[in-house]
Amino acid sequence: METILEIKGLKKSFKDFSLKGIDITIEKGYIMGFVGPNGAGKTTTIKLIMNLMKKDEGVIKIFGLDNVKHELDIKQKIGFVYDENNYYEELTILEMKRVVAPFYKTWDDNAFNKYIGEFRLPLKKKIKDLSKGMKMKFSLTVALSHNAQLLIMDEPTSGLDPLVRRELLEILSQIIQDENKAVFFSTHITTDLEKIADYITLINDGEIVLCSDKDELMNNYGLVRGGKELLYNLNTKDFIGIKENQFGFEALVKDKNQAQKAYKDKIIIEKPSLEDIMLYYTRRCQNV
Amino acid sequence: MNIIISNQSDKPIYEQIADQMKNLIINGELSESELLPSIRNLAKELQISVITTKRAYEELEREGYIVSVPGKGSFVRPQNKELLKEARIRIVEDKMAEAVSAAKTIDMSLEELQEILRLLYEEV
Amino acid sequence: MFNLVIKDILIQKKQLIFSLVYLVFILVTFQGMGEAMFPMGLVAMAYMLSMTACAYEEKNRSDLLLNSLPIKRESIVASKYLSVFVYTLMVTALYEAMVIIINILNIPLKTFPLSLEMFIGGLVAVCSMTGIYFPIYFKFGYMKMRVANFVLFFLFFFGSSYMTHFLNSNHDSLLVNGIINFFNTQSDITISLVLLIIIAVYMLLSFLLSAWFYNRREF
Numbered sequence: 001m002e003t004i005l006e007i008k009g010l011k012k013s014f015k016d017f018s019l020k021g022i023d024i025t026i027e028k029g030y031i032m033g034f035v036g037p038n039g040a041g042k043t044t045t046i047k048l049i050m051n052l053m054k055k056d057e058g059v060i061k062i063f064g065l066d067n068v069k070h071e072l073d074i075k076q077k078i079g080f081v082y083d084e085n086n087y088y089e090e091l092t093i094l095e096m097k098r099v100v101a102p103f104y105k106t107w108d109d110n111a112f113n114k115y116i117g118e119f120r121l122p123l124k125k126k127i128k129d130l131s132k133g134m135k136m137k138f139s140l141t142v143a144l145s146h147n148a149q150l151l152i153m154d155e156p157t158s159g160l161d162p163l164v165r166r167e168l169l170e171i172l173s174q175i176i177q178d179e180n181k182a183v184f185f186s187t188h189i190t191t192d193l194e195k196i197a198d199y200i201t202l203i204n205d206g207e208i209v210l211c212s213d214k215d216e217l218m219n220n221y222g223l224v225r226g227g228k229e230l231l232y233n234l235n236t237k238d239f240i241g242i243k244e245n246q247f248g249f250e251a252l253v254k255d256k257n258q259a260q261k262a263y264k265d266k267i268i269i270e271k272p273s274l275e276d277i278m279l280y281y282t283r284r285c286q287n288v
Numbered sequence: 289m290n291i292i293i294s295n296q297s298d299k300p301i302y303e304q305i306a307d308q309m310k311n312l313i314i315n316g317e318l319s320e321s322e323l324l325p326s327i328r329n330l331a332k333e334l335q336i337s338v339i340t341t342k343r344a345y346e347e348l349e350r351e352g353y354i355v356s357v358p359g360k361g362s363f364v365r366p367q368n369k370e371l372l373k374e375a376r377i378r379i380v381e382d383k384m385a386e387a388v389s390a391a392k393t394i395d396m397s398l399e400e401l402q403e404i405l406r407l408l409y410e411e412v
Numbered sequence: 413m414f415n416l417v418i419k420d421i422l423i424q425k426k427q428l429i430f431s432l433v434y435l436v437f438i439l440v441t442f443q444g445m446g447e448a449m450f451p452m453g454l455v456a457m458a459y460m461l462s463m464t465a466c467a468y469e470e471k472n473r474s475d476l477l478l479n480s481l482p483i484k485r486e487s488i489v490a491s492k493y494l495s496v497f498v499y500t501l502m503v504t505a506l507y508e509a510m511v512i513i514i515n516i517l518n519i520p521l522k523t524f525p526l527s528l529e530m531f532i533g534g535l536v537a538v539c540s541m542t543g544i545y546f547p548i549y550f551k552f553g554y555m556k557m558r559v560a561n562f563v564l565f566f567l568f569f570f571g572s573s574y575m576t577h578f579l580n581s582n583h584d585s586l587l588v589n590g591i592i593n594f595f596n597t598q599s600d601i602t603i604s605l606v607l608l609i610i611i612a613v614y615m616l617l618s619f620l621l622s623a624w625f626y627n628r629r630e631f
Contacts, residue, residue: 075482
């Protein structure tokens with residue numbers, strides 16, 4: 001398998017926040033979901049990848065090349081979609097395309113027109129007159145019109161209705177039909193990723209707390225509920241984040257089969273959602 | 289060919305896919321040497337991760353139901369006729385066992401059951 | 413890079429129409445200024461257009477967009493400098509066209525057809541302003557630059573009156589004498605050429621400074 005994005009020991013400090021040496025690897029042909037609460041460091045990581053910010057320490061390699069030294073070559077092959085529209089609101093879609101297209105050596109007008117049609121985007125409308133969903137679709141269209149190998153998306157679905165979000169996911173699974181491409185998708189709306197992501201990286205307070213193949217996560221982890229008396233005589237190490245209430249507790253376990261064996265019918269085990277996993281992990285970090 | 293997956297089920301999705309494919313192969317709905325959908329296409333259609341479909345195919349391959357040829361795709365493996373027949377006989381046995389237990393709950397005699405079976409066999 | 417200049421013009425369609433009206437206004441009301449009306453109008457308009465372009469960059473947060481595209485940061489900076497010259501040429505062409513129209517239609521207005529001195533004078537004025545503004549813009553962004561603008565405007569205003577005062581009272585100083593002598597004795601072409609070279613070097617330094625600042629910016 002070939003690596004398309006490799007981040008090692010990435011550090012960046014601000015006054016009130018810092019990335020504490022994070023590692024991320026994305027292989028060709030897969031979708032990586034980058035999950036975490038707001039302010040966890042998702043956007044900072046993406047800005048460092050795009051060289052919009054300067055890293056303090058660490059290595060970022062895209063297509064095997066250093067992201068600063070080979071910035072322009074790399075950006076030729078990156079498509080990006082950010083959470084807010086950054087295209088010129090005063091221009092029409094067509095004008096904006098004419099400004100952006102010449103920068104890409106491999107700009108593909110056919111692909112552009114195909115997506116414009118598919119998304120029913122009005123070419124002559126000014127960008128400020130588009131809905132939020134349409135702005136995202138326009139960003140996506142530009143990102144997909146120059147044969148990008150790596151698609152970087154920072155909260156592309158925030159503020160969008162479920163219909164548009166579903167449409168985006170369908171497009172992503174279409175893109176990944178080409179096994180040379182990869183998608184790096186940051187979001188705090190985990191249901192978007194529950195379906196299509198291949199890998200999940202969870203970031204909290206500037207640290208990677210979890211990085212795993214999504215299936216493994218969903219199949220092995222369990223949401224456990226039981227009576228409070230269990231808490232006192234059981235090994236709480238098995239649990240990730242425990243939430244107590246008046247009548248019992250709820251916790252996350254890494255290995256639901258083992259938990260089942262250990263506690264038999266004293267507990268109820270359910271399949272957790274990605275959101276459950278995210279919440280329990282970030283809660284644990286807060287406890288420490 | 290139908291593959292229906294459930295997100296609520298306790299059974300991992302890759303297992304659901306593998307089991308359903310096995311049935312399709314045993315039932316003969318997927319014939320020998322037939323090209324299966326690619327892992328990426330299957331993932332797209334079912335809106336699931338590529339890793340899931342990949343794992344399902346790996347399991348099918350390990351158990352000898354399919355072969356994967358790099359660059360060409362995955363095919364239904366030409367089955368050992370004896371084995372396949374045995375598998376089919378097992379299905380018949382299972383269904384008959386069901387019928388027998390249903391008969392027993394209403395105290396149907398063996399003769400009566402055999403008579404029904406004979407009639408059905410001639411009819412179909 | 414040139415499509416970034418075109419982009420700046422495209423987003424300012426409204427301002428361009430406004431600048432046409434403004435030019436007519438200058439031609440009519442600044443009759444008493446004589447040839448100085450051209451550099452005045454040019455500075456006002458080139459300044460307005462380049463500042464508006466910067467304001468739109470800020471409003472659209474387009475630094476994120478531009479720096480995510482495969483564009484060198486130097487090119488982004490250079491396009492802003494280039495656009496100033498494009499505005500200068502546009503305004504110059506418009507001015508000359510209006511002068512011609514006024515003469516053809518026999519409108520009773522005094523006109524001052526473009527001369528080399530007028531053009532060079534305008535260019536020097538435009539460049540000396542933008543050469544200072546742009547490094548501030550690329551270092552601090554548009555909002556902070558507006559504050560700096562205000563300060564600079566007064567510095568210019570009082571600075572120039574101080575300069576005249578200084579020149580008048582220091583007639584004997586060697587340097588001042590030399591400069592005055594130079595302007596009095598050399599031909600217009602030589603003076604223009606020297607001014608052009610000074611402006612070119614000045615703008616180059618300003619550009620290098622802007623690029624150095626912009627390369628260190630984080631978004």
